[in-house]
Amino acid sequence: MKFTLSQLSVALLVVGATALPAKPAMEYRSEVDVANPDTKPSTRAAWGKRSEVDVANPDTKPSTRAAWGKRSEVDVANPDTKPSTRAAWGKREEVDVANPDTKPSTRAAWGKREEVDVANPDTKPSTRAAWGKRSEVDVANPDTKPSTRAAWGKRSEVDVANPDTKPSTRAAWGKRSEVDVANPDTKPSTRAAWGKRSEVDVANPDTKPSTRAAWGKRSEVDVANPDTKPSTRAAWGKRSEVDERSEVDVANPDTKPSTRAAWGKRSEVDVANPDTKPSTRAAWGK
Incomplete structure (x- = not known):
């Protein structure tokens, strides 16, 4: 079978096309492209690249430069650049801080505020509180x-x-x-x-004796009440006839030596008891 020259050429082209894979779109770029001022800034942004020409070019969008982590001083100083864009850069203009149309919350994000804001009754008290500031209007405002x-x-x-x-x-x-x-x-x-306390509290049998003790007060009900701790009455410099002790209490081995000491009393059992503290016996003169 004979083939013409043109047929052979077509066959070779088909084989070559299938053997060589095509480059994915924009997988590669040359430094010439990156540096070429005719390459769109958005194309370079898609590559994660930019030229210094773009950064300085006033026609490059501030938002594109922001996406690069770059901005030009022209943007920062440009009154048409949004305060929020400058805030995203950690930058602001004194024009913004002083501009009554800049939100107090934006200035708060910058750690800045105007005296106009502090005195302005429309600024939230909570915003002023975040600044550590308030107006006398707030303090007096019911x-x-x-x-x-x-x-x-x-x-x-x-x-x-x-x-x-x-x-x-x-x-x-x-x-x-x-x-x-x-x-x-x-x-x-x-x-x-x-x-402070009210006389109602002092006389109220539902007020804890310990609360009255904290006030240096007690009611006669407490003093006479056998459920009031002897130590509470001792703190008042008072005791009841019940506390004053019966001879049964003094002799009772279940009465604490310290309680008897508070009464100025002891039993012979305590004095002779090797578990009685020497200091307790000394307090008794024994």
Whole structure:
């Protein structure tokens, strides 16, 4: 079988095409391409490459440079560059900080604020709190949460006197109102934290003797109550006739030597007992 020259040429071309794999699109590039100013910046970005020409070129989008981790000083200083873009770069302009249209939250992200923001009643108290700042308007404003003022170490006299302010909030301020002290719904422990109590608490049989002891107070009910610990009455400098002891108590080996010592009493069993502390016997003069 004879083949013409043209047929042989076609056959060789087909075999060659199947033997040589094609290069994947944009798998390779030459440095000439990267440096060529006619290559699109977006193409170089797809390669993870850019030229210094692109970075400095004012027609390259700021967002493209941001994707490269680059920006030009032209962008930073350009008032048309979004404050949020500069924020993404860790940069801002003094123009942004002073611009009343820049969000307080953007300035907060920069660790910056304007005195205009601090004094502006539309700036959230929480934003000012994040700056460690507040305006006197906030402190005096009855709509500002007492807890926000507490976070600032501030309160208004309105809060202190307001019966809706929690006693615990006032306690955190080292303040209380006379309404709290006299209010039977205020916990005795809260008043104790203030160094205050009401006569209602002192006389109330539900108030713990230990709470009254912390106040340096007791009720006669406590003193006479056989369930009040002798040590509590001792802390008051008081005891009941029950405590005063019966001879049965003094002689009872289950009565602690320390309790008898508090009474100025001991039993001969204690004095002779080798487990009685020498200091206890010394306190007895024995």
